[in-house]
Amino acid sequence: MNPxxxxxxxxxxxxxEGIRALLRSLEGIDVVAxxxxxxxxxxxxxxxxxxxxxxxxAMPGLNGLEAAARTAKECxxxxxxxxxxxxxxxxxxxxxxxxxxxxxxxxxxxSELEFAIRSVARGETYLTPAVxxxxxxxxxxxxxxxxxxxxxxxxxxxxxxxxxxxGRTTKGIAQVLNLSVKTVESHRVQLMERLKIRDVPGxxxxxxxxxxxxPDD
Numbered sequence: 001m002n003p004x005x006x007x008x009x010x011x012x013x014x015x016x017e018g019i020r021a022l023l024r025s026l027e028g029i030d031v032v033a034x035x036x037x038x039x040x041x042x043x044x045x046x047x048x049x050x051x052x053x054x055x056x057x058a059m060p061g062l063n064g065l066e067a068a069a070r071t072a073k074e075c076x077x078x079x080x081x082x083x084x085x086x087x088x089x090x091x092x093x094x095x096x097x098x099x100x101x102x103x104x105x106x107x108x109x110x111s112e113l114e115f116a117i118r119s120v121a122r123g124e125t126y127l128t129p130a131v132x133x134x135x136x137x138x139x140x141x142x143x144x145x146x147x148x149x150x151x152x153x154x155x156x157x158x159x160x161x162x163x164x165x166x167g168r169t170t171k172g173i174a175q176v177l178n179l180s181v182k183t184v185e186s187h188r189v190q191l192m193e194r195l196k197i198r199d200v201p202g203x204x205x206x207x208x209x210x211x212x213x214x215p216d217d
Contacts, residue, residue, distance in 0.1 A: 003030040004121045007050040009041040009067070010034075010083070011059045015106075019054070019083075022110050029117060038062030045075050051121050057084040057091060058214045061176065063162055065091075065098050065211070066155065072099030079120040087130040091211045097151075102126040150210050152194060158212065160187045164200060165207035 006023060008031055010016035016034060023031050032048045035041040038055075039062050045053060053071065057064040068080050081102035082095045095103050101120040104113065105128050112128070119126040150158065156177075163173045170188070174181045197203055207213050 001028065003028050004052055004117060005030050005032045005048070005050045006117065007032060007041065007044055007048060007053045007078075008034045009036075009038070009053060009055040009059070009064065011036045011056060015056075019113075022113060023054075023117075025110075026114050026117075029114070038064060038067030041067050042070055042074070045071055045078055049075065050078055052117050053078050053080045054117070055080060055082055057082050057086075057095070060166055061163065062159060063212060065094050066158055066162070068095065068100050069098040069155065079123075081116055081120055081126070085214075087128070088211065090209075092127070092131050094150075094211055103131060104128050105130055150212075153191070157187055157191055157194070160184060161191055161203060161207055162212045164188065164191075165204045165213045 006029055008016060008020055008023070010019060013036070016036070020031055020034065023029050032050055033044045035044050037059050041053070041055060042062075053068075055064045055068060059067075064082055068082065071078055071080060079102075080100040081104055082100045083104055083106055084091055084095075085106050087105060092103055102116045102125065104116050104126070108116075108128060116126040116128075153161065159177070160173060163176065168176070170181055170184050173179075174184045177184070191203065192198060195203070195206060197206055204213075
């Protein structure tokens with residue numbers, strides 16, 4: 001049987017090295033590449049076509065949720081397992097809607113990590129036991145007024161919202177996304193109009209509340 005080919009995405013070097021060492025100790029699992037942010041992950045997924053992508057949820061620039069949503073569209077054969085410090089319902093709900101196949105807490109032991117990877121590689125879904133049953137029920141049930149919030153934004157708008165919340169300047173965002181300053185300013189105005197938020201601190205609070213960034217970022 002061919003080994004399960006895994007792409008590891010984690011922006012903290014020591015954490016990534018620790019997870020890599022654990023994975024390499026498991027029979028039949030091969031780490032084919034590593035990325036330290038969402039954009040690099042998207043590029044490497046196209047290059048290596050992994051079976052499973054083990055991706056951190058909280059990364060600067062392009063978070064794991066946005067990267068996961070793009071991967072689900074661009075490379076649907078890759079099965080994603082989201083790594084998170086939080087069992088927060090909003091994070092889990094957004095991860096499921098983004099198309100991930102698994103959600104695993106970073107405090108999990110190696111046996112759960114192995115089980116999650118092998119499960120999603122078989123085409124199954126794995127949610128860590130800390131994720132309660134009502135989260136899944138909430139995912140299945142349509143969300144009222146969802147289109148008025150984050151889901152009503154385009155992928156580009158969510159990306160710019162994250163960068164704003166991380167403290168990037170308009171010029172800095174333009175450089176990262178290869179856009180003009182005027183285009184970024186236009187997106188910011190549209191964000192505020194869509195979300196009915198009048199200032200940047202309000203955007204930051206909103207981004208934290210919906211799980212685009214962590215309060216610790």
